[in-house]
Amino acid sequence: MKLLVPVKRVIDYNVKVRVKSDQSGVDLANVKMSMNPFDEIAVEEAVRMKEAGTAQEIVVVSIGPEKAQDQIRQALAMGADRGLLVKTEAETEPLGVATLLKAIVEEEKPDLVIMGKQAIDDDCNQTGQMLAALLGWPQGTFASKIEKKDGEIHVTREIDGGLQTVSLKLPAVVTTDLRLNEPRYASLPNIMKAKKKPLDVKDPSDYGVDLKPRLEVLKVTEPPKREGGVKVETVAELVDKLKNEAGVL
Amino acid sequence: MAILVVADHHNEALSDATHKTVTAAQQIGGDIDILVAGKDCRPVAEAAAKIAGVRKVLYADDARYEHRLAEPLAALIVSLADDYDAILKAATTTGKNVMPRAAALLDVMQVSDIIAVEAPDTFVRPIYAGNALQTVKSTDKKKVVTVRATAFKAAEENGSASIEDVQPADDPGLSSFVKEELTKSERPELTAAKIVISGGRALGSYENFEKLIFPIADKLGAAVGASRAAVDAGYVPNDYQVGQTGKVVAPELYIAVGISGAIQHLAGMKDSKVIVAINKDEEAPIFQVADYGLVADLFKALPELNEALG
Numbered sequence: 069m070k071l072l073v074p075v076k077r078v079i080d081y082n083v084k085v086r087v088k089s090d091q092s093g094v095d096l097a098n099v100k101m102s103m104n105p106f107d108e109i110a111v112e113e114a115v116r117m118k119e120a121g122t123a124q125e126i127v128v129v130s131i132g133p134e135k136a137q138d139q140i141r142q143a144l145a146m147g148a149d150r151g152l153l154v155k156t157e158a159e160t161e162p163l164g165v166a167t168l169l170k171a172i173v174e175e176e177k178p179d180l181v182i183m184g185k186q187a188i189d190d191d192c193n194q195t196g197q198m199l200a201a202l203l204g205w206p207q208g209t210f211a212s213k214i215e216k217k218d219g220e221i222h223v224t225r226e227i228d229g230g231l232q233t234v235s236l237k238l239p240a241v242v243t244t245d246l247r248l249n250e251p252r253y254a255s256l257p258n259i260m261k262a263k264k265k266p267l268d269v270k271d272p273s274d275y276g277v278d279l280k281p282r283l284e285v286l287k288v289t290e291p292p293k294r295e296g297g298v299k300v301e302t303v304a305e306l307v308d309k310l311k312n313e314a315g316v317l
Numbered sequence: 318m319a320i321l322v323v324a325d326h327h328n329e330a331l332s333d334a335t336h337k338t339v340t341a342a343q344q345i346g347g348d349i350d351i352l353v354a355g356k357d358c359r360p361v362a363e364a365a366a367k368i369a370g371v372r373k374v375l376y377a378d379d380a381r382y383e384h385r386l387a388e389p390l391a392a393l394i395v396s397l398a399d400d401y402d403a404i405l406k407a408a409t410t411t412g413k414n415v416m417p418r419a420a421a422l423l424d425v426m427q428v429s430d431i432i433a434v435e436a437p438d439t440f441v442r443p444i445y446a447g448n449a450l451q452t453v454k455s456t457d458k459k460k461v462v463t464v465r466a467t468a469f470k471a472a473e474e475n476g477s478a479s480i481e482d483v484q485p486a487d488d489p490g491l492s493s494f495v496k497e498e499l500t501k502s503e504r505p506e507l508t509a510a511k512i513v514i515s516g517g518r519a520l521g522s523y524e525n526f527e528k529l530i531f532p533i534a535d536k537l538g539a540a541v542g543a544s545r546a547a548v549d550a551g552y553v554p555n556d557y558q559v560g561q562t563g564k565v566v567a568p569e570l571y572i573a574v575g576i577s578g579a580i581q582h583l584a585g586m587k588d589s590k591v592i593v594a595i596n597k598d599e600e601a602p603i604f605q606v607a608d609y610g611l612v613a614d615l616f617k618a619l620p621e622l623n624e625a626l627g
């Protein structure tokens with residue numbers, strides 16, 4: 069199989085974000101940026117499929133700024149074969165990204181697209197489902213297990229009540245959940261090797277796709293701050309406060 | 318305006334998340350219809366017909382909707398979309414799975430996980446694990462929206478809407494159901510419970526959840542939750558996870574035991590009314606959001622708490 073893995077450059081998950089005082093967004097100046105954690109899981113899964121002989125080629129694509137090459141290089145160092153950056157400085161929206169990814173899929177013709185279930189910046193959880201819709205492909209979202217079986221792909225999905233397994237015809241789109249795997253760290257030799265792997269840079273207009281957002285962001289604000297309360301010394305004091313002060317027991 | 322609310326259910330009972338989504342729909346304003354798609358689930362449609370302010374219930378009963386697969390369900394929603402200006406569903410795992418697919422087929426950019434309605438086209442939603450709130454205006458003609466149920470009150474049940482059968486839409490036949498392994502529990506559902514007690518990595522094992530957390534949960538009539546670390550380690554099933562990428566809860570009382578309080582965990586519980594933290598590290602970030610903090614070893618504190626609750 070040929071695999072396509074879209075990865076997004078996002079603020080690192082350890083960074084405590086700050087809302088800009090003019091309410092235009094969050095402050096991204098000088099903060100650590102990383103590959104979206106779910107996308108790292110997607111890359112890892114793709115590399116494992118290649119190591120197992122289920123997949124032969126892995127193409128990684130990111131839509132984002134020049135700097136998103138760092139995230140593509142990281143994926144190449146983890147074991148992907150080839151990278152593609154579609155360069156835009158504007159913030160992207162799932163429908164626009166999905167439309168662009170569709171054009172890329174039509175060119176690359178992968179058998180399976182593996183991507184994150186959610187970008188931890190916009191927390192949208194949409195792009196994979198939208199891509200599947202636009203392509204007319206099946207979708208296996210929130211995957212905690214992926215297995216190729218009799219020409220189809222079995223995806224175990226994390227759902228509210230537990231787990232659901234579905235079988236998808238190929239080609240298909242799968243989105244990753246946290247427990248699919250634990251991504252590897254790239255070794256130094258692999259990081260060196262990744263520098264020589266091919267990485268194409270293109271423009272959205274090369275695909276004739278308009279990334280104009282459909283949602284207008286009116287403002288971004290700080291959520292109401294929760295104040296820390298008091299420390300209690302003993303369990304008895306805790307129970308007393310919950311009963312008599314908070315009235316929740 | 319006409320609004321379609323897609324019901325949440327597992328063929329047996331209507332989930333409370335639907336009532337809350339109806340409230341969000343009422344805030345947008347307009348005629349509200351509810352779609353109940355499933356298999357042999359007329360009681361669910363009847364329950365939906367009782368929700369206050371609902372004009373009618375559209376009932377699609379067919380095997381292809383039994384397991385809530387995204388492809389046929391999205392096709393059904395799209396087949397009904399012409400009649401509606403807005404389509405809403407709770408941001409449950411089914412909502413998250415199906416709605417973006419329907420949105421893309423309608424060429425609409427979905428507004429995910431809203432916590433407030435500012436105007437019929439303007440919504441507030443958390444981003445960055447709830448560390449910022451974004452107010453967005455949708456420029457699409459039709460609105461496709463998923464709703465964070467904990468942010469809205471449940472609509473009342475004094476209505477008596479009519480139930481209308483609708484034809485199933487063509488099934489694209491792209492996927493099929495293999496199996497479901499659902500967690501069985503006598504305890505209340507996490508997102509609906511008034512009290513939640515959650516355990517973290519410090520619990521160390523399923524046995525410790527069983528020995529220390531479950532008895533307290535049962536005394537309090539509470540649901541049990543967990544941090545990602547506890548789920549990853551296999552102490553409890555995946556659907557116990559509270560947080561940015563798990564469930565969002567907002568009970569009257571949330572008790573966090575042996576949980577450090579990473580932002581991804583806080584994202585799922587910081588709207589609880591009263592938060593209690595039990596942690597042996599007095600510097601643990603969870604104490605910054607806790608109304609009552611107890612610095613203690615959980616292996617000592619939990620048996621005491623169990624005792625104190627009588």
Ligand SMILES: Cc1cc2nc3c(=O)[nH]c(=O)nc-3n(C[C@H](O)[C@H](O)[C@H](O)COP(=O)(O)OP(=O)(O)OC[C@H]3O[C@@H](n4cnc5c(N)ncnc54)[C@H](O)[C@@H]3O)c2cc1C
Nearest residue numbers: 517518519544545546560561562563575577582597598615
């Ligand atoms: C993309 C992404 C998404 C994520 N989504 C989620 C999510 O949805 N939900 C979530 O919870 N996490 C999520 N996480 C993980 C999160 O960052 C933390 O790693 C996780 O919440 C930590 O779990 P924990 O608090 O149980 O473990 P730890 O951080 O290891 O904390 C354990 C705590 O237990 C205390 N302790 C130890 N022993 C005792 C004792 N005997 N008595 C009392 N206290 C004790 C320690 O002091 C410590 O504070 C996500 C991470 C990423 C990258």
Ligand SMILES: Nc1ncnc2c1ncn2[C@@H]1O[C@H](COP(=O)(O)O)[C@@H](O)[C@H]1O
Nearest residue numbers: 074075131183184186187192193194195
């Ligand atoms: N700009 C982008 N470039 C590449 N992949 C993206 C981009 N935006 C979103 N994705 C993919 O879509 C997934 C879900 O994102 P979202 O729908 O924004 O939560 C991410 O985990 C990525 O795999």
